[in-house]
Amino acid sequence: MKSPSTSRFVRLPSLFNVLGGSCVALAAVVSGCTSDDPPAASGGVIDAGAEPDADSGVPQVGTPIPAEPQRPGDPEKGYTALVTGGYVSCGIPYSAYSAAFGPAPEELRLPGRTGKNADLPYYYTAFTAPSGVEVVSANCLLCHAGTIDGKLVVGLGDSTGDFTTNPSNQAELAGLLISDPAEKAEWRKWADRIKAIAPHVQTTTVGVNPADNLAAALFAHRDRETLAWSDEPLLALPPTYAVPVDVPPWWRMAKKNAMFYIAGGRGDHARIMMAASTLCTDSVAEAQAIDAYFPDVAAFIASIPSPKYSGAIDAPLAERGRGVFEATCSRCHGTYGDGASYPNLVIPLDEVGTDPTLAVGEAQFANVYTEWFNGSFYGEIARLEPQQGFVAPPLDGVWATAPYLHNGSVPTIAALLDSASRPAYWTRTFDTNDYDHVALGWNHTALPAGKDAEPDEQAKKKIYDTTQLGYSNGGHIYGDPLGPDDRAAVIEYLKTL
Numbered sequence: 001m002k003s004p005s006t007s008r009f010v011r012l013p014s015l016f017n018v019l020g021g022s023c024v025a026l027a028a029v030v031s032g033c034t035s036d037d038p039p040a041a042s043g044g045v046i047d048a049g050a051e052p053d054a055d056s057g058v059p060q061v062g063t064p065i066p067a068e069p070q071r072p073g074d075p076e077k078g079y080t081a082l083v084t085g086g087y088v089s090c091g092i093p094y095s096a097y098s099a100a101f102g103p104a105p106e107e108l109r110l111p112g113r114t115g116k117n118a119d120l121p122y123y124y125t126a127f128t129a130p131s132g133v134e135v136v137s138a139n140c141l142l143c144h145a146g147t148i149d150g151k152l153v154v155g156l157g158d159s160t161g162d163f164t165t166n167p168s169n170q171a172e173l174a175g176l177l178i179s180d181p182a183e184k185a186e187w188r189k190w191a192d193r194i195k196a197i198a199p200h201v202q203t204t205t206v207g208v209n210p211a212d213n214l215a216a217a218l219f220a221h222r223d224r225e226t227l228a229w230s231d232e233p234l235l236a237l238p239p240t241y242a243v244p245v246d247v248p249p250w251w252r253m254a255k256k257n258a259m260f261y262i263a264g265g266r267g268d269h270a271r272i273m274m275a276a277s278t279l280c281t282d283s284v285a286e287a288q289a290i291d292a293y294f295p296d297v298a299a300f301i302a303s304i305p306s307p308k309y310s311g312a313i314d315a316p317l318a319e320r321g322r323g324v325f326e327a328t329c330s331r332c333h334g335t336y337g338d339g340a341s342y343p344n345l346v347i348p349l350d351e352v353g354t355d356p357t358l359a360v361g362e363a364q365f366a367n368v369y370t371e372w373f374n375g376s377f378y379g380e381i382a383r384l385e386p387q388q389g390f391v392a393p394p395l396d397g398v399w400a401t402a403p404y405l406h407n408g409s410v411p412t413i414a415a416l417l418d419s420a421s422r423p424a425y426w427t428r429t430f431d432t433n434d435y436d437h438v439a440l441g442w443n444h445t446a447l448p449a450g451k452d453a454e455p456d457e458q459a460k461k462k463i464y465d466t467t468q469l470g471y472s473n474g475g476h477i478y479g480d481p482l483g484p485d486d487r488a489a490v491i492e493y494l495k496t497l
Contacts, residue, residue: 015090026363041230052054061345062332063387065257065346069269070268070270071295072295073295073296075300075303077300078296081296082141082300083113084127086128086129087294088125088138088139088277088279089137089277089281089286089290089360090129090135091136091186092171093133093134093180094126094135094136095178096178096183097124100177107152108121108146110122110141116134123141124136124142125137125138130188131186133182133186137190140276141154142158143209144250146160146432148400149432149433149435150433153307155250156250156401157249159188159460163201163209164202164205166198171194172191174191176196191278192231193229193280200217200242203244205430205461205462205463205465207430208471208492209246209405210242210244212365215327215442216364216366216369217237219369219372220236220369222376223276224372224375227283227284227376235369240487243407244407245407246406246407246408249306249397249401251305251396253269254303254304255396256391256394258344258346258391261390261391262359262365262388262391263386263391265384266384269298270291270295270297270298272382272384273298273301274291274378280427288377306497307399308443309400309495311495313492317489318492318495318496320492320493325490328490329478329490337397343392347391347392351389353475353477354390354405354474354476355406359387364384365386398413398497399413399440399497402435402441403441403464405473408464409472410441411444412439412440412441413491414441415439416476417480419476423446424445425448425449426444427462428443447463448458450465451463
């Protein structure tokens with residue numbers, strides 16, 4: 001008997017996590033706010049040699065990211081392409097999928113989809129592959145949609161994804177359901193790609209994403225000039241240890257001038273976003289066909305509004321918090337409301353003090369992979385230009401985007417503003433209704449020890465251990481000088497954004 005699609009079948013990391021902001025998963029979370037009177041420890045030092053801010057006369061922290069021209073697009077057409085298009089152009093044959101799974105539960109369906117897609121979970125799309133075989137594949141919403149307060153929010157990064165297992169095992173099992181030769185060939189193509197990337201896309205912890213490593217592994221298997229796939233890698237492969245990233249919300253792209261946490265995505269954003277098709281796009285002609293409609297997808301992503309806080313807000317306390325925020329955080333994170341502005345700054349590693357592994361790593365942004373991208377079709381009007389620092393993001397809808405920092409190492413805003421209260425080891429239920437409206441983030445349990453002390457393998461995967469490489473919760477200590485009342489006021493104000 002078929003079981004409903006209540007869990008994600010052969011869960012693949014979506015390449016939209018890899019290449020940026022709108023299909024942009026490496027844009028910054030809450031990393032890099034600065035104070036007029038910061039602490040002297042690492043993560044709170046103002047660069048005395050920086051240029052003064054024209055309005056305040058105080059030194060400007062960070063490097064501004066200039067805006068660049070973007071191709072126009074139609075948001076409505078972009079949404080349709082996003083949830084029905086075959087931009088990840090290979091997958092499991094629909095016959096095999098439907099043999100294993102029944103229609104998705106109503107809460108996992110996406111309103112407005114028709115045909116076979118009407119019955120699929122929101123994160124899968126059915127389409128006809130270039131071979132003529134009808135297939136099912138992950139779409140961008142696998143990682144770029146999430147649930148909070150019982151509501152599915154398109155554009156909210158999924159903070160519950162589990163990438164701790166090897167996806168190639170399930171991919172191979174799917175082949176047992178297929179007998180038709182054409183379908184068998186289509187499945188084999190897809191399964192071989194999954195097998196090639198599988199060693200590089202496993203994380204140690206549930207809730208974080210291996211996007212950075214995924215892009216590098218795919219680039220390594222493709223000819224830079226023709227985009228043809230090679231079963232044998234053409235470049236040195238990235239490490240098998242996947243540096244964790246937290247999936248940022250898409251709505252930030254309305255303000256951001258660069259994609260990714262380390263401001264690496266420059267030039268035409270749509271061209272970078274459509275590199276989400278790299279898993280299966282095997283020629284420049286195929287890439288050009290997808291690129292033709294990706295300005296529409298980018299336009300849709302830039303049109304997504306941030307979700308409004310659903311709880312009660314103490315208006316007088318929030319107004320007080322506005323003043324504290326604007327004195328403490330706004331030079332990096334911008335201002336909101338009337339006369340709002342966002343400065344688009346990259347904050348240096350030695351200033352913000354957060355975990356540097358992503359910015360100095362050997363995955364997507366290592367020289368060999370940025371050179372591949374910049375010299376390929378994708379680099380004709382876009383480029384990867386990573387910085388030794390992190391983008392201080394706009395904070396619209398920040399209440400919904402826990403956990404915080406680029407690696408998801410801090411469970412609440414309250415802990416972000418008070419570094420001494422951040423747990424070194426913690427776990428959570430991964431129930432998206434289990435929300436702390438006071439601390440603004442996920443309810444969690446601080447633990448006395450990390451993964452090494454947990455004998456149960458499944459429980460171990462749910463422990464966030466900040467002593468692991470790439471998982472540190474240090475830095476961004478700009479809230480430390482604030483008193484408890486001021487921190488509470490800032491939290492209340494952030495609910496209004």
